[in-house]
């Protein structure tokens with residue numbers, strides 16, 4: 001099963017990547033250039049972010065007919081529209097007249113037509129030209145030749161994914177093995193009650209690698225260690241375009257909050273183990289999904305440069321929690337804002353460290369096997385191979 005094929009290898013020495021691809025316990029992290037080289041970053045934008053499925057936000061941001069939203073997609077932008085029939089569509093965010101963005105990235109609108117703010121060409125929600133002022137009597141002008149460029153778009157558990165290449169295999173082929181893990185959380189029914197935006201002076205992969213291990217937790221996360229033992233849980237070993245694992249809650253702790261108390265309702269689909277653990281999943285390349293007993297947090301990474309990443313962090317809760325008259329999401333948001341800042345400080349420091357020409361790729365501890373899964377996915381992608389986790393259980397032999 002091929003997920004994504006990338007013919008052009010990244011500008012990184014093959015022998016260095018071979019070291020990253022050695023068996024777990026014998027391998028090293030990615031070569032330094034993967035984190036600091038602008039040419040590698042440009043390659044990643046073309047091949048990882050423009051070149052396949054990427055998460056561009058949540059379905060609830062374009063929930064109703066006429067809703068429109070623009071998001072960045074690699075080096076370019078995408079316009080999402082919800083049609084009158086409820087179908088979500090994605091288009092390159094570029095007007096067919098002279099190329100103006102149809103909406104600024106990060107902006108929303110709600111209208112029965114897509115209207116370009118430059119010379120007011122308008123389009124239907126399906127991307128056909130509706131009006132082109134001044135062109136009506138122009139000989140040879142055929143509006144059907146000037147519709148918007150449509151891109152493949154998929155809604156997956158309340159998240160929106162767009163394939164900027166237009167050529168990737170269906171999203172289900174890379175995420176099929178994750179469906180059963182996330183299904184009990186019924187993410188499509190949850191609603192965001194809080195959002196934070198961060199810009200971190202760190203490469204996007206450093207942030208993801210940090211997400212995949214709690215080896216650092218005893219040193220920098222005292223609050224987290226109070227509610228979740230850093231060595232608890234296990235990592236998944238399933239094939240697909242994702243990496244993830246679990247961590248347990250300590251006895252007496254209901255969720256990840258400063259005192260372990262939940263101020264919401266447990267998600268209705270969870271029983272037993274689901275109420276006693278937190279699942280941490282990274283869907284390649286840019287969305288981190290943290291599934292708690294009573295809320296789902298996402299970190300959506302938008303790489304800005306080799307050493308800079310924007311992160312949109314959202315906290316979503318069940319309708320039952322939101323219906324509580326005194327509901328306040330800050331118990332979850334405050335805990336994770338403190339923890340996020342601790343992580344961002346560490347990641348920015350790693351970025352500064354790796355900027356030294358003396359930095360060399362380091363080894364991974366036994367409890368960093370999800371980092372290994374991620375690193376090997378990226379290394380295979382750099383070599384022009386499909387970006388997918390093989391799902392092979394690794395041991396630090």
Ligand code: FES
Nearest residue numbers: 095097098116119
């Ligand atoms: S560029 Fe959009 S109407 Fe001219």
Ligand SMILES: [Fe+2]
Nearest residue numbers: 210216221343
């Ligand atoms: Fe952390």
